[in-house]
Each structure stands twice: as structure tokens, then as C-alpha cells.
Amino acid sequence: MLRVLWKLSFIKIDDVENKALYDIILKTNENEIAKPQNIFITSDSVHTRMNKIVDQTYTVNAKNILSLASDGNKIRHEMAIEAGVVDYIKNTPNGVFGKWDYLSHQVVASPFKPVDYMDKMDVFGYRFIPSFSTISKYLTIEIKKDVADTEVINQLMKYVDWINQEYSYGDYSMIEAFIVAQDFPDEVVSLKEEVGKRTFVKGRRPAVTMYWSNLRLIKYVYNEQDKNLEFIEVGI
Template structure:
């Protein structure tokens, strides 16, 4: 299962989250009736949340855990109030009775998305210092090292297990002796029942991409923000929308903006637009395939093909250890230059050796070129392999 690390400013904030069994990111107000790129990125992160993912909190160098996302009425993430994903701000007094999270002021309207969780097995009182966490499994922590200027991050099964390992080891006495009162207790059940009363059979609280796409589409069917395409595609694949799955397949883990370069100053790191993987059927957590998608909002050019292949080689080195056959790569844009198509045909092929005694020479070229188009009647993105 994946994991999420949420950044908070105080222990009081942590207690409030745990007591309610909810977390919400405070977002700046939209400007000029439009969402900004960081708003779209936050939507993408919430869209990929799934029941069973773990939850941790980060406060002043220390990491607290452990929680697990749980579904309420079939979902573990919601809009905080109807149309919270639209780029406008309603009157607080008018919408107050429909808020999932309400701190008693209009500031509550800045909390647009909410996820729900419970302790698993406990939320332990003592946090683990960031340095101790990193030192406990240096080869497993990848995304944590790039946690910079973000409200929260998502990380893979392997890194999630490393988080759990250090927290559980440091709290063995608590786990083995229930008489030791060393856990932060939670009264989340009452809060979850109140949420259920609001969201049950009410689609107004479900996350949708419509308001993120309608206001930034161009007359030719392209979008103005690449992040909006990332968010839409992650949402469509997570919800198994037919067209998206037909083109890109089904994936058990999806995320975006994943580091794909040697460690260096964060602002200069290369990032994959969409990254994912799937498990061998009924054999979780054994991974069968990895996904990488490079996205361009307009016309795909030669350098974009080169960038995708750089990511393919990075995954080969960092995740599949030489086995290209595990990689599924896609280039997604609104259109392609002929030069980009010609370059694609010339450079995507990879020769590699598979196995030992006997070793077998193999060829890989599993790269697909895909176009997207905003369908104004369906208010959604449509994908097509070229």
C-alpha cells in the first residue's frame, strides 16, 4: 500500500486531525475565477488516494503515525462542501451546514478536499526525528528526501514499509503492553458518523475534474495547464474510466511529479509527470510492471521524446534493475510534429540482456504515442493512440 506524509504546524493541529480522523489541505483562494497549477496538483494527489493507504504526520522535524485511510460510503476522499472544486468561494453562512470540516469561520472554505482515516494500530505519542527515520533504511527512502515546500507527499509501498518499520520498532513496549498509556487516543468514530450522514447517497461531495477543465480549455480542444492534464488522467485511471483504461491500462499505484534524477537541489530535479506500477495478480506486493507518462499540453516536439526516454532509462536503472520489459511508457500531447514522430521511430528501441545461464538478448520498444482532446459535450478528456 502507498503512504502519505502530511505536514502540520503544531501538536494541537495533529490532535485535531486525529480526534476527527480527517485531514484537509488549506488552499489559497483561486484568482480571477481560475484554479492555479498548485490547486490542480493537490486535486491530483487527493484523487489517487485509496482505502488502505497509510497516513503519517510531520511536525518540526518529527514524524508521527500510524494511520490508515478508510472509506465512508465507498470513498476515503471528499469535497469539503458541494462545489468545493469550483474556482469560486461561496458565502460561509450559506454553506456552513454542509461543511464536513468547519472551524467556525469563513477560513473553513479554504479547506476544499478532505480524506478520512483511523489509527493503525495506534497514533503513537512520541514522534521519530527525520534524521533517525532516514538513517533507519537509507536505500528505501526516496521521496522523503525531496519533501520540500509541499503540504504533503505520497510514496510507494517500499518506502511506506520503511516508515512503518521505524515507528513500530520505536514503540514495541506500547504494542506489547496495552497498560502503558503512551498513545494519542482518537475519538474519530463520532466524526466519521457525521461525515457519513452528509455524504451518503450525495454525489455533491464526490471529486470530479469538470471545474478544473472547463475554464482552461482552448478552442482546439487542448488545455492551458499540463498539471490539469495530469490531475484529470490520474482521476480517470483511479476511477477506471473506460477510455483512459483502454489506452493506458489499469494500475494499482499512481502518482505524479516523481523525482527522476540524481539527488541535487530540489528546484533542479527532473520529475516524471505520471508514474505508477501494478502488482502480479493475487501476489501483492510483487510488482509486474511500471508506468511512466510524459505530458505536453500542446504540440509534442523532439526534445519531449528524448525526455521520455531519459525517464525510461531512469526507471530501468532505479526500479527494474536492467529489465526494460517491465516498463510501459507513454507520450501524451495534443498533437505531434513530424520530426517528433520520426525521432520516436529512431530512438525508442532498447537492446538488453535478460537472464543468466542462459542469457537472452531482447528488444524493447514499448512506447506509445497518445493524443488527448477536451470533449466539451462530455466535459472530459478523451485519449487516442496514434
């Protein structure tokens, strides 16, 4: 992900790239780390000066973003919904999306080409096997601020196939997929049941044919009083 920097506000890196950068910094400064006088000590005066120039009423958080983008129980901007979804997952591990150890948004999901033409997953993540660093599941979420149409099903399944090819290496069972929208017409729910499936082979001796259908449709509602998103699963 580090290579895709054009038109991004923040440099986005994954765990592998993060570890590589961390190692480079440590190796470059190995001799200096051993010298106590070179250890950085946070200055209270620096924080005092920073607090004077930061207006605390403009703290950036999901509630403020959602409130500014709200129109009744609807949200006008998909990026605000992304912020609300990520915040919900982080703070509600037993919620509708489950618990995830790594989360990011607008993650590339296509071969490298001019950035304007690259597909990006709205939310991508993964979870580890508890107490280990081995990834057990991958997450992809596609977000629509309005009522979903049938095209979103095909769009998300492209991302599912991309994750299967690039991350889970043929094992669809490692993937959990969600579509979040204001509502889902009957034809979208029907198409999900028709095309939101995959058949794959796991293992070799013996090889086992398995079936994937882990695509879930989630309706969002903005709670004006609490300034939070609420989620309801449909089509179950």
C-alpha cells in the same frame, strides 16, 4: 521520495516508505492498541461541523480542474492534464493506458541534487502480478499541453533509462512509457521510431538479447460537454 520535500504541497511516499511509517506507528502504540478505550471512534458531530464549513460546490475533482483550465478542446495547464490522466487511469482500467495499482505524479527521476534542478516524471506508477505483491510493470508518462516537439522523445527516454536503472534493474521489458500531447508532428513520430528503442540482455545461462520499443504517443482532446479527456493513440 520522502526525502524530496522542498516546494511540494504534499508529502509523497511510495509503498515501501508507507509500510515503514505504518510499522513505526504500530510499534510505538502497541501497548495502547490493546486497550479498547483508546480506539478512535469517528464522531458524527465532527463531520456535521466540517460539512458546514466546506462549500460542496467547490469539490476538488478532475472534471472541475479540467473545466477551469480548458480553452475549447485544449487544456491550458499541464497539471490539469495530469489530474485528468490519473483520474482516467483510475476509473478506466481497460483504457488506453491499462490498469495500474499505484499512481503518483511529479516523481523524482534523477540523482539527488537541489530540487529546482531535479528531473521529475509527470506520472509514475506500477502494477502487481494479480493476487501477489510482486511488481510486474512500471509506468511513466510525460505530458505536454501543446503540440509535442522532438525534445520530448529524448526527455522521456531519460526517464525510461532511470526506471530501468533504479527500479527494474536492467529489465526494460518491465517498462511501459507514454507521451500525452495535444498533437504529434510527423518528425516527432519518426524520431520515436528511431530513438524510442533499447537493446538489453536478460538472463545468464543462456543470456538472451531482447529489444524494447514500448513507447506510445497519445493525443488528448478535451470534451467540453462531459468535462473529460479523451485519448487517441497516434503513430500505430
